Amino acid sequence: MKIILEIQIVTLLTYCLFISTILNGVWAVDYSNHPGHLKPIGFAGPSSDIESCHGFPSLKIFIEEYLNKNKPLLMKDAAKSSPAFKLWSDDYFLAEPESANVNISVEQRKKENRTIMPEDMSFKDFLLRYNNTNEYMVDKVPEPFRKDVYLPSCLQCQVFTLTDDVMWFSSGGTKSVLHTDGYQNLNCLFRGTKDLVMINSSYPREELIEVSKGAYSNVDVDSVDLNKFPKLAEVSYIHVHMEPGDCLYIPVFCIIFCNFELFTYQKMSNSNYKTVAANGVIYRYHHVRSYNRNIAVNTWFLPAEKSYDASLCKDVQQVSQTLNETNFTGLTDPAEDDEYLEFREYLKWLFEDAKKNDLKTLVKSLSMSLPEQSDEEELKQAKRFCIEIFAKVDTDKDGIITTEEINNISDENNSKLSEKLSLFVPLSNSDESEDDDLSQTGDEKDGQADDESSSNRDEL
Template sequence: MMKSNILALVLMAVALGEVIATPPGHLKPLGSHMDPIGGIPVTGKFPSPWVFHEEFVKKSQPLVMRKVLERDNIPAYRLWTDKYLRENFGNIDVEVEVGKKENRMSGLVKNMTMSKFLHVYQTANIYQVFDLTPEMKKDFNLPLSLQCGGFQNFLQMVIMWFSSGGTKSHLHHDALDNINCLFDGKKELILIDKKYRHLVMEHGWNNKGAFSNVDVESVDMFKFPQLQNIPYNRITINKGDCLFIPYKWLHYVDSKPGRNLAVNFWFHHLPWFNSSDPECEGLDPYQNSSIPLPTLKQADPDAEFKMLFLELFEDVMSFYKRSFSEYMQREIPSITQEDVESLNQVFSKIDKDGNKVLTWDELFSMDMNAAIEDFPKLFGKIISNLTGDVILFDEKEEENIELSTEKNPEELVVEDSDSTQDGGQRSHDDRPSPVKTPDDLEKEKLIKMADDGNLVMEEEPLRSPHEEL
């Protein structure tokens, strides 16, 4: 009898030990390990482009925009009933994924007409995800926040997500910023700040697909121990809401049951806002979206590589260390001393005015295709490092690249703004206009601040007093 009691006590102790040792959230849905944190701003309108960039894009800060579609001018929000979609786009081929729980490794994607999808989606285990066709974009205007400053030139995709609800995504991050607008239904999202990416990626991360292999419905905390202490935000958006998700922020999307229709505006991360963009002149920050999507130019084919390259220089808004080549060698470990001459030539090509100071208007206007064509090995290293994939660019059969003739190209030497590099006076045509733009004044300030190869760069000019969130 005593032996049986002892055995029972031992079993109870073992069981109790197992309970105590089980981490919070084990085998429960993602986000069960702790309470969510707060701190996501909420507004009732699309911010003006300048405010959107400075307060949210630049700071990598998500933003919830409540009921903006109810008050804004995006026709599709009111038009896109199932009947309208069938009558106007029924013959369009759409991409459909089989299985409402996302599986990027073995998920089945097939095509069907919009009409057939509308016939079966309420009962079938499928959801629709595809880039809007030109015909469908006619029902859209570009959200006010993206109408100028450079955003409008780097809109990459407008993606439609459509299901009867119940879909669940991977925990993943994207290489693009995006505004997710919900036309119908309800979504719950878990957001994890990009500063915790290295923790999430410690175990079970798929580099090629940029997602975690964790089961979002039943998290194995022993297999993914790094998730136990990661803080997160939980956001719910409803019909008429939009949510800005900064690039590289990890997120998981749970679409609740019921007709669920969302559209994502995907755009390349904009590290610098072009305050002299003519499209910004006279822009009313309280107006509705008014630029039809079909009128926008297609983003340049090299836009993705260009924006990845520009992301290297986000910190230039605060500081710029010694020389371009030294900065690049520090940021891209695969770049060697042998690449320095190529880096100096790249610098000279970007430095259009020859004053040996790179400003954002020069970086932004660089011809990425020409740079890759002239320096395929160098940019292969740079882009491979930034993407995590091996990128090889074709070399020209005969490279005829003019070598730099500067004595010390690695040094930042700033000439007087009223003289040429060789000390001669500028021609009349080269002299600055008597009427200087804010960007002209900003460039002069940057040149004056250069000292012994170190350039400290201040913030952008103060915003207009009426541009408040």
């Protein structure tokens, strides 16, 4: 009996070890010899081409066959009707005097790195330097040139809530991270070429997109390590090539919940998510590469709660309706979303009990929000951000920010500064540790900042 009991115990322990081995990934698949291992994104799994048509489809076809089915569509030569297709050259942009007065947001690396903060500069300054730097523009179409872009005819209907337009402008060679977007997207290319890789997947978002704040993956898009990102060997890919004049409908890639930290995305209720998911939406991810001098314009619009109703659209659209004649709602209304700390409220809290609302106080307080392991470059970026804040908010240039000046921050600046703020401080005020921070007085924060006088942070 004793021998039998010992055998049973050994058998049980062996079984437990077997299960533990599996759960701990010791027997995980080795992808080292997979043909897509250490290759660019999109080489690891089966792929297919995208459906295409010539020009913009009718509203009825676009809504019923593509939007409501969340199916991407390449529209060949559709953007060639816009004046921008013929007009947009550097000389044309520079000949406009207002180019020197319009400020834009400029990314600092052509291979996208979302930990690096973009910088603001005039459109003219960007035009004079972008060919000799790694910088590229990501911002609204500057006001003097909005008349050059026609709103796609397949979007000219009351069923669509247009949120924003985004102009992407580079000397070529840009590479995005693998990411998702929370909006429907119609991208029109005016200069250069683009290659896009889309991923269809039934996997939960977190299995492919590990950085929830910003909805992107840290996977190296030039050399995908399938042992580190094994799910990318199990998905199917859609490859898209765009030529000048082409437009691409990119379906909403994922549904953004209200606990999503990048609050420039429209908050959607759980009921909306369930409805859209029931209509067959799966998570879809994408990666973009651009070549040669490259200019594209996105039109973002909200997903439908159920489906878009084509019967509400008129058959005839004004083909020449331009962006400056179009009403955009904006990407977010932070005042309606009390689950996130937006910039105006952050600044008010920051200066509430401070002895002096000056640049030094702002730099010290913001630097305290950075992770302890922040490197010198991140600290410099924080200081540049503080200087940018004063440039935009301190309207009378007296070196002090008042409550009135905070209240007068434009919605556009508030949105941009809120997004940049998310790179430095956690935004969700549901976090207990953040609540503890918010309960501190300005004097307490000043005291803590003074204790850091010997650290690198005070070198800001």
